[in-house]
Amino acid sequence: MQSPLRTLILNLVTWTLVLLIAFPLLWMIITSVKPQTELFRIPPTWFPETITFEHYWRLLSETPFLTYFRNSVVLASTTTLFVVCLGTLGAYSLVRFRYRGRETLAMLVLFTYLLPSVVLIIPLYLMMVAIGLSNTLVSLILAHTTFALPYALWLLRSFMEGIPEDLESAALVDGASRMGAFRDIILPQLLPGIISTALFTFILSWNEYLYALVLVNSDSVAPLTTGVMSMLISTFNIEWSLLMAASVMMSLPLIIVFAFLQSYLTSGFGAGGVKG
Amino acid sequence: MADVTLRNVRKQFGTFVALEKLDIDIRSGEFVALLGPSGCGKSTTLRMLAGLEFPTSGEISIGGRVVNDVAPGKRDIAMVFQSYALYPHMTVGENIEYPLKKRGVKATERKAAVLRAAEMLQLEPLLDRKPKQLSGGQQQRVALGRALVRDPQVFLLDEPLSNLDAKLRSYMRAELIELHRRLGKTMVYVTHDQLEAMTMASRIAVMFDGRLQQFDTPAAVYNRPANRFVASFIGTPSMNQLEGAVDGSTFRVAGHAIPIDRSRFVHALGSGTFVLGVRPEFVTIGGGDLPARIRLVENTGHEQIVTLELTDGTRLLARTDAARRLDVGQSVQIGFHPDALHLFAPEETGRRLNKDDAASVIPMRSR
Known part of the structure; x- marks a missing residue:
């Protein structure tokens, strides 16, 4: 039995946490639709007296925001595609095939993940310059792939381990080739794993700042994170209203992706026709 | 096909x-x-x-x-x-x-x-x-x-x-x-x-x-x-296996001699340890001269599986009619159906030493 006091305290703590986390997001949305005149009024208005979308309009029509946005979409999607393809095949190899150094290889991959990204960034930059990819979106895609892949590999490996080998054996006996069995049986079973890996990679790449700052320095290839910052934050002035509008629009794709895939993530688990 | x-x-x-x-x-x-x-x-x-x-x-x-x-x-x-x-x-x-x-x-x-x-x-x-x-x-x-x-x-x-x-x-x-x-x-x-x-x-x-x-x-x-191995793996309960020595036309176990028909086994048995095998359905309670004590009686409704203990502590199983009245602790004399005896070399997968077909199918009735 729970005492009413305990329930009360638990509720209080939970709601305090929720408010703490939600408030900046709420304030971001409110600020983005306030007219310029209302922005710095003291005391602040909790609800804008007039709602305006002029900041959004200015952002879309007068700034390179859309270019950044496109760059970010291309960057995050391509990285995700790379990571999921490589990660799935790599995890399959690590789980199904027996070869010398298999475990060492897996540990080594994880080891790169332990290094802070600042340690890797200079060598990566020099490499990109050497192969003539500096200041291109491709260099960012490759860089993001290198730091998202190790974790993805381990995540997919644990999902892959959950798929009984008998399923694949059955497909082989039923006449499928190894690739056929992989496509018909393994991939559908791995879908929840692939979706969570893709989600993780997309978010990581979408929010990444440091690599984008170092590897890319022209507006035409900058993603949202560095592009918006350099555009709206200068030494003398921060364009708060535009920044908030940009922030809202930057968050939207993630919220949409999450809203759609969340149910997918949970429903995929626990499905299985194997007993014993 | x-x-x-x-x-x-x-x-x-x-x-x-x-x-x-x-x-x-x-x-x-x-x-x-x-x-x-x-x-x-x-x-x-x-x-x-x-x-x-x-x-x-x-x-x-x-x-x-x-x-x-x-x-x-x-x-x-x-x-x-x-x-x-x-x-x-x-x-x-x-x-x-x-x-x-x-x-x-x-x-x-x-x-x-x-x-x-x-x-x-x-x-x-x-x-x-x-x-x-x-x-x-x-x-x-x-x-x-x-x-x-x-x-x-x-x-x-x-x-x-x-x-x-x-x-x-x-x-x-x-x-x-x-x-x-x-x-x-x-x-x-x-x-x-x-x-x-x-x-x-x-x-x-x-x-x-x-x-x-x-x-x-x-x-x-x-x-x-x-x-x-085959003898013990096939059949429930599995075949009784008693370790002992062959002495002329008897098999010595627990200080008693069980008569065996030497002509049924390969000639060159030699001396040393052997294992005598007998399935539980061919162990007769009250029909022989080997003293034993009843340790456990499991009645499955249509038969009874009886755990017997010889004087030296060796245990073996017998299968009898469910209707027969047997008490735990009771002293009995047991015997083995002479045509149902197997002789093995002592290792875990010790070879069977019967001349083949010797222990052929014996109808359950005659036990």
Whole structure:
């Protein structure tokens, strides 16, 4: 039995946490639709007296925001595609095939993940310059792939381990080739794993700042994170209203992706026709 | 229809030898059980027949064709797995259809074949369900359906009944026997359950420790076990084995002499330790001169399994009528049916030393 006091305290703590986390997001949305005149009024208005979308309009029509946005979409999607393809095949190899150094290889991959990204960034930059990819979106895609892949590999490996080998054996006996069995049986079973890996990679790449700052320095290839910052934050002035509008629009794709895939993530688990 | 041959097959995993010098000839249309405790190599044997494992050396042929290097899908076999291995994302119908699809059978023919298989196994109402919506017995039937839909030459079954409850298991056992009779196909059936092997198989390959111990009909395996291991593994409760010495025409155990007929055993027995084997149904309580005490009486309704203790503490089992009144602690005189005695060399897989056919089938009545 729970005492009413305990329930009360638990509720209080939970709601305090929720408010703490939600408030900046709420304030971001409110600020983005306030007219310029209302922005710095003291005391602040909790609800804008007039709602305006002029900041959004200015952002879309007068700034390179859309270019950044496109760059970010291309960057995050391509990285995700790379990571999921490589990660799935790599995890399959690590789980199904027996070869010398298999475990060492897996540990080594994880080891790169332990290094802070600042340690890797200079060598990566020099490499990109050497192969003539500096200041291109491709260099960012490759860089993001290198730091998202190790974790993805381990995540997919644990999902892959959950798929009984008998399923694949059955497909082989039923006449499928190894690739056929992989496509018909393994991939559908791995879908929840692939979706969570893709989600993780997309978010990581979408929010990444440091690599984008170092590897890319022209507006035409900058993603949202560095592009918006350099555009709206200068030494003398921060364009708060535009920044908030940009922030809202930057968050939207993630919220949409999450809203759609969340149910997918949970429903995929626990499905299985194997007993014993 | 096809015969299946393993010729001098050896399988090694790293340094571990899983199978050694395996020679098995399975005739076309036969139902053969590979029987043995876990780790004996029976599943490895089956997986090699399926092409999921490759022999380190030796030759495997199916239907006269050497298949050592043939992919599983090209061997014209079907396999039922212990876990059933139904594809969870496909419906029952799609599961059964899959092997046909992979062989490029036309859609209309596929439909007809799936319906035929479903009808045979009473799966029609379940065709649109997913495997996880089915009971264990139904999943089992779907796995069978997937195996028989494309009419393979050989069926491989890997402990297909071990996940079912006792009642369903005995029902499915009868179904499988019936199925084998109807299809007339070669079937190789892996099990650790000797009852399954005895009731279903036309011949049983008893395996232990990576080696074939005996390959013969159920009756022969029961009545003329090749060695101590087979004798103890086949039959519930298993054969009593008493260690002792042969002395002229008697076998000495626990300070008593049991008369034996020397002419029934190989001549050059020599001296040393031997093992006398006798099945519980051939131990008579109150009919001999070996003193013993009753330690436990288990009444199963139609018979009693009696645990007896000799004066030196050796225990053995006897099987008697359920109606007979026996009390724990009671002292009795026991004897062994003279025609039902087996003599073995003392090692774990010690050879049987009877002249063959000697201990032939003795009707239960005469015990």
